Amino acid sequence: MSTRDAVAALKRLGLPNYQARVFVALQELGTGTAQEISEVSEVPRSQVYGAADDLLERGLVELTESSPKRYRPVSLGAAREQLTNRLERERERAFANLAELRTATPDRPDDGSVSTLRGRQPIDDRIAELIGEAAAAVVFTAPSKQSLTEGIETALRERATQGVAVTVVTAEKALRERFAERPIRVIVMGEDNPADFAGRALMIDEGTVLLSVATDDEAVDEEAMWTAGSSIGRILAQFMQSGIESGTDRNA
Template identity: 70%
Template sequence: MPARPNLQTVVLSMSAQDAIAALERLGLSNYGARVFVALQQLGTGTAETISDVSEVPRSQVYGAADDLVERGLVEVTETTPKEYRPVSLGAAREQLTAELERERDRAFENLDAIRDEAANQQGSQGVSTLRGRQPIDERIADLLASATEVAVFVAPEADSLSTEIVDALRARASAGVAVTLVTATAALQDRFAADPLEVIVMGEDNPADFAGRALMVDEATILLAVATGGDSVTEEALWTAESSIGRILAAFMQSGMASGRERNSDGESA
C-alpha cells in the first residue's frame, strides 16, 4: 500500500504558496518572497539551505536575500558562508506597510500632477462627459472650488445638492465669489439664509422647466446634467472649461437667469 501523504506537510506547503503570492502582491519579487518564506521555516539559513527549502537557484538566492536586507526584512551575518535571518514578523509588517504607503503617496502625487497638466490644457480638449450621480457631484464641487469671480448653480430640488456641493457653495461665497443658487424649492432660501450667497426661487411659470442641474463658473466653465433613466445613478453630464462652447453656453445661461429674475420681479410687483 502506498504511503499516505503527511497532511501537515500538505497544509504547510499550501500556506507557503499563499504567503509567497501575498508577498508578491505586497511588492516582493517571486524569488524574494520565496527566500523570505523559507527563512520563516529555517529561522537562520545559508544560501545553500535557503535554496533547498525555497527552490530558488542558489546563484539567485544571494541577490534575492541582499534585496531583502536592503528593504529591512532580513539580517545578514558576515560569516563563511553568510547566514541570513529574518526580522520579526511585526517589523516586517511595519516595513512593508511603510513601503506600500510611500508607493501609494508617490502614485497619487504623480496622478495629481497629471490631472493638473490635463486641467491646464482643458481649453483645447473641448467637451467632457460624465455618468453617475457621485462622479457628477464630485465634478460640480471641484469646478465650484475653482471659481474666482462668479458661480451659478441650478438645483431644481434639495436632493440636487450633495454635502460636498453645499460645502463648496458656502466656501466660495465666504471667499467673496458672487455665488447664486437657482432653484424651484423655496425651502432652500431658509437653508442658506445665513450664507452670503443669492438664492433665486423660480416661479412655476418660468419657461426653463428645470430639465436638470446646471453650473456656470466664471462665465467660461459650464456643466449640464440630466437624468437619463428612472434614478439618479443614470444621470449624465457634459462639461467644458475655458472653451468657445463654454462661453456660448454661459451666455445662454446668463440670459435665462435674467429672464427668470424679470419674471419673478413682475410676479412680485403684481
C-alpha cells in the first residue's frame, strides 16, 4: 500500500487529513520532531503540532518531553483498537441522534409509489420486513438456496406459525425438506419453466410485490423494485399468481 493509500484509508476511518498524514509519517520515522514529521508528511510545521496533539488525545501517539518535543506512534494493535472503538461510539451516537430526529410517520406509507433498492443486504432486509407485515398470504420465489437468507427464513417461519399462508417457490428440492416441519408450502418448479427464476420475487397479500434481479456490477450485485397499495402491485401480483399456477400444472 502506498503512503497515499494509507492516508486515504485512515481518513475513511475518521481521521482528518493532517492527522492521517502525520500518523503515516510517524510509521515511517518511528519517532520524530515536528520538523521531521513535516518534511516526511508535507504538512506545514505549524500544523504538525496541532495534528500531533489531536492524535495524542486520541491515544494514537505518545509524546516525549524533550527539546524539541518528539512524537512516537503507539503500536498498530493499539491504534486499531482505538480507531475501532471510536468508530463504534460515533456510530451509536449518530444513530441515536437519527432516532430522535426521525418523525413518527410510518416508515413505509402505502401511497402507491414504486421504490427501488440496490445491493443485496438492503434487499434482504426489505424482503424480511415486508414478510413480517403480511396479514394473510406470502409467496416468495427463491431461485436458489442462497436466495433464502437466515433473516428471510426466520420471517417466513414466524408468519407461517402465526397463521399466514406461506408459499415458497423454488428450483431447489432441498428446500422442501428444509421446511418439512413447518406449515409452509414449497413448490419445486421444473427446469422447463426458467422464466420464473429470473430473480427473486415476493408477493404479500396480493397487493405488495417486490422483484429483484442480479446485476453485472461488482459494487451492486442485485437491484430490486417494490410497491405496495398500488394498481401496478395488484397487476404484478396477478401475473405472479398466474405464473405459479401455470408452472405448477406443468410440473404436476
